[in-house]
Amino acid sequence: MSEAVWILGINMTKFGKHPDKDAAGLATDAVLAALVDGGVTMKDMGVMAAGNLMGGGGIGQVIQKQVGQTGIPVYNVANACATGATALRTVIMAIKAGECDMGLAVGVEMIAGAGLLAGGSRGADSDTWVPSGRYGAVTSVDGRIGTETMPGVFAQIGQEYGYAHNVDASFELFARISEKNHAHSVLNPLASYQKRFTLEQIMGDMMIAYPNTRPMCSANCDGAAAAVVVSDAKLKTLSAEQRRRAVKISASILTSDPWEEACQILPNVNTLTRNAANQAYEQAGVGPSDLDLVELHDCFATAELVHYDNLMLCEPGGAVDFFNSGATWRDGSTPVNVSGGLESKGHPIAATGIANVWEICHHLRGEAGDRQIQGAKVGMTHVIGLGSACGIHILEKSAA
């Protein structure tokens, strides 16, 4: 078994609107704060990985121009909504490979006020019908042959759970999941929303893609998050306070979607998540019942349900009963998305996969204030990037 790797410092910015900043500026806020949190400087970093999905690439060097051009290698990564987790994992791999003993991962997105993501455009119909592309389409097919919008895709994913397991995955059930996450974020000062909604308000809000209404969709917002990762050997040379606050990365896993019937018709977010979860539990030597809290990828209320099952938080096919038992509320047996999740905390795409690690670290360090899950020792983060990529990290409280 290879040496442990640790989170030494970590930070997320307020998620919401930052009209006074550009992406590099917001990322800089997170990076500087993560370095201070870890008690280190850019001069200590041996590698950097950065993500900014909607910004077109190259954000790492742009951030370096603000925080310190030390000449270290930068990996600009893109992996859809798993971009932040991929940046973190890239740094972890570099440290595990022995290339350096400390590194920096950062993700940032500026999408406050953005409309629908993906499937967002239909070009004007051409003057003549000429087949083009892999399907020989004579014109745009979005809306004519199914939907390319994320709310519509994930609505089908959630509804399919009901079919596959012969359970009642109803509109109201999905709305209740959203009700939970919006209730949770009231305790999170860094969340985009922080507003409790009644079930009636959620079900009566604007329909985006049945059964997902607007508050059941992830909140587009600006945000950044950054983490400093350190090797076990290096951590041992640091101060008692740094060792006490360090959080152990017990598992770091990234998977892609294996081929299955229908996976090129509707993306299958289940199997790659289940594969990643199995590998993560194995690597960490823990099981689902050991998790004190979970931050999972509720890009839509319909997605949260299927991941209860995929992460094996419940019996196979038991996600509806599991949610109805109250297990995933913050006072339940497996609190899920106590930050508010993507629906309420917000989803600045490339920041999400580091911000969820920040949330878990906050609880493991006992620094989560009003929303602290008491006695938290082990937590899990999960993200899905459609296409698909799944990133899972299991984190453990320091024994020091």
Added chain:
Amino acid sequence: MVTMSNQVPLVDYLVLGDTPHLEANECTACGARFFDHRSACASCSGVSFKKVSIPTEGFVRTFSLVSMAAPGIDVPFAAAVVECGGTSIRANVVNTPVDPEHVTIGMKVRLATFPIGKDSEGTEAIGFGFEPLEVK
């Protein structure tokens, strides 16, 4: 004959004519089916494919009623995954009201084709969807 030559399918896996149907590329090694142009198989990496006709009747495995879409797309519409003889197809459910009373998981459907417009040379593009087998 004149009308036939003046029609093109929306996508090339829709076969028009007397009995419109969908056609897939099936991997000759493992049987995986694909609707797009293939160089190799995503399941087994094989490189040999044959055309297979997909049955025109099936059932809705999942759906979403899409109310918000890109400009130019008519909403609401019913996006679905339809399963026909074990092969999954992305398609809209058509010729029925777009609401959760009329579009349901498990409902039996059949292939339907319809014109979607003419180009500047008068050629008509033909699209497809799936309509209820039984009217509710």
